[in-house]
Amino acid sequence: MRGGEWGLRVNWGRWNSLRNQIFVGFVLVMLVVLFIAGIAAYDRVSGLLKTNAEKHIHQTxxxxxxxxxxxxxQVNSLTAQVADDSYVQRLLSNEKGGEQATFNQRQALLQVVSSYPSFMSGVQSLEIYTTTYSRIFPMDDRSLDGRLGRNWIAEADAEKGRLVWVGxxxxxxxxxxxxxxxxLMDRAFEPGGYVVVRMQRSFFQLNDLDAEDDVEDSILLVDAAGSVVTSNLEASLDVKALLSxxxxxxxxxxxxxxxxxxxxEMTGWTLAVLTPVSETTEGVSILRTALLISGLFGVVLFLIMSFLLSTMITRPITRLMRAMRSARPGAMKPNIMFSSTMEIHRLNEVYNQMVYRLNELTQEIYEKEIMQSRTELKALQSQINPHFLFNTLEAFYWSLDDKGDEEMARMVVAMSRLFRYIISSPNQDEWVTMADELEHAERYLRIMEMRLGERLQWEIRLSDAMRTVKIPKLLIQPLVENAILHGIESKIEPGKVSIxxxxxxxxxxxxxxxxxxxxGMDDSRLQSVVRALNGGPAVSDKGTGVGLINVHRRLKLYFGSQLGELCRLSITSKVGEGTTIRFEIPKDTEGAYDSWQNDSNR
Structure with a gap:
């Protein structure tokens, strides 16, 4: 199971590369842009096509x-000419007056009536009736109310001479x-009769209107009663539903x-132009196909361009990664590469600078290791000298002891122990207890007491609670030495050193x-000493004052980060009264110093 999970992680890491992320990101952005642009273009153009189709149908x-x-x-003009013809007016006026038309008069109407339709095609026949609904042309005995319903006759009377379409x-x-x-114009426009015109349905055919258009429109003409006057629509259609x-x-x-x-408004008829929806959406279908084809072409093109672009971006990074993997300590080589991308070129320059710096540091560490090895070798060799010194002092001690010179023997023993404390081996701890440090200072005072005699008095006060406090070695003895050198030896009468x-x-x-x-010291000399502690020149007349400066610097190195200004030596002095040197350290001195070193290493 763990092996399977590791395999999945390796495969996922392989696919989750920068190039694949750039490639997928570009493709997703492109797909979103093409999708939005395609929808917007399709909606816009399809709307324009539908609007144009509706305009075309409306125009038709x-x-x-x-x-x-x-x-x-034309039909209205034809019937008006027949109704206003002088012969027809006279004949109907006579009928109105009770004088019936003879056979010859009625036959003469044939010549009059037949002359008008000759100028217009589609006229099936013209019929003339009197106010009593009897037909005088053609010559038969049919009545108008038998030919038409009385409602049409009443509507014709209501229209007062305007043409009424029956259907x-x-x-x-x-x-x-x-x-x-x-x-009748000679009778003050009294009703004189009726003219009925019969038109062929082909007269109302309007199919030639769209002969030049690509769209096949169907025209449907319906009268006021809902009957189809003319139509070229092949499909069956509910006319009443269409009108309602x-x-x-x-x-x-x-x-x-x-x-x-x-x-x-002239006839009360309704003209309907019908166009198949498929004809109007044909352009939309073509547009959809064109958008799909162009979109697919754009996707393929963008895939290729995205792949090439992502490869151009990630190839220098891959080369840089290979150079990093092949790098070995002490044998790192710069990656010689030029990239047109500013960021990648800068990254490669930073890597090369790091390689040069690491090589320099490696060389420095190597040289330091050689130097340290030589130093350790010299330290091992130098251990022979203290060992020879200690053996020589021991020989002096036994020789003086055999001769009975106890004072000199004690002095030799004190010097031997003093040297053993000062000259430590490289592995000896540099931290000692406060009791050990003061014991070393006491040995030094005893030696100085042998030299100065009664001129030197000394006092050491150490509380039991402070005996185990850790302190860096040789931090108090140089101050004691400074007190004897510049204090006790500078006066004739006896002097005292207190710790x-x-x-x-x-x-x-x-x-x-x-x-x-x-x-003691005056103010000018005291200020000179303070300046010397802070890096100025030494001011001591006896020696160089190295011990005092050394203690001051060691305090700053050990405790400067914890105590700040408190780690400095505090010197007070008055002429004729003496000099006092003070400093303070933490109780847990060694732990505080180790913690500071660990923080610094981090």
């Missing part, structure tokens, strides 16, 4: 309606009938149609004080 309907009005105007002839469905009342619906799309069994309706170690007024600190009652 307007043209068809105008053509229909022109045809109706299909009940006796011949292929003929459309219209009626108008004849007003306000929708712009009607459904048939074959396919849906977009319909535009035009109502004629006090006790708890400080501040928690966690140990107060250390070395005091002498020598001649």
């Amino acid at each position: 309907a307007v043209q068809a309606n105008g053509r229909l009005d022109a045809l109706i105007a 299909p002839d009940p006796e011949d469905p292929g003929v459309i009938m219209a009626i108008r009342r004849v007003s 619906s306000d929708s712009s799309v009607v459904e048939t069994r074959e396919e849906p149609y977009i319909v535009v309706r035009q109502h004629s 006090h170690v006790d708890a400080s007024t501040q928690d966690g600190l140990v107060h250390i004080e070395v005091r002498d009652d020598g001649p």
